[in-house]
Amino acid sequence: MSDVTVLERLLVTIAERRTADPDGSYTAKLLSGGVPKIAQKVGEEAVETVIEALRGDRESLAAESADLLYHLLVLWTASGLEPTEVWDKLAEREGTSGLAEKAARQD
Numbered sequence: 001m002s003d004v005t006v007l008e009r010l011l012v013t014i015a016e017r018r019t020a021d022p023d024g025s026y027t028a029k030l031l032s033g034g035v036p037k038i039a040q041k042v043g044e045e046a047v048e049t050v051i052e053a054l055r056g057d058r059e060s061l062a063a064e065s066a067d068l069l070y071h072l073l074v075l076w077t078a079s080g081l082e083p084t085e086v087w088d089k090l091a092e093r094e095g096t097s098g099l100a101e102k103a104a105r106q107d
């Protein structure tokens with residue numbers, strides 16, 4: 001399975017872990033640490049992803065990218081951010097130039 005629905009399923013699992021026992025779930029343990037701890041993990045996973053990209057190891061890059069996406073989804077959940085808020089941002093940008101987007105942000 002390699003399409004976006006895996007992200008949707010993962011988001012459901014993460015939401016379910018909000019009420020799970022941290023002793024039996026890595027996600028529940030992460031969520032119990034709060035936004036600062038989860039944000040730190042996202043930063044660490046981003047750095048590990050960058051390192052693997054620079055090393056040129058595709059398999060490790062895929063694995064670290066999966067870690068990064070998982071931790072980012074946990075961060076959205078802990079922050080109360082609805083995935084649709086992110087999907088909407090991406091949809092708004094569809095068909096526009098990235099350079100136009102950058103110029104609009106600087107106005």
Ligand SMILES: N=c1c2ncn([C@@H]3O[C@H](COP(=O)(O)OP(=O)(O)OP(=O)(O)O)[C@@H](O)[C@H]3O)c2ncn1[C@@H]1O[C@H](COP(=O)(O)O)[C@@H](O)[C@H]1O
Nearest residue numbers: 010013014017024025026027028041044045066067070071
């Ligand atoms: N996709 C993931 C996923 N990706 C990465 N990880 C965990 O993220 C951690 C990243 O490893 P690190 O070395 O960076 O961190 P660590 O040393 O294990 O932990 P720290 O003490 O440093 O925080 C590992 O423990 C991985 O198991 C994940 N843990 C869970 N999921 C998904 O979440 C679901 C629910 O998991 P539980 O909450 O554990 O039931 C699973 O079925 C998966 O679908």
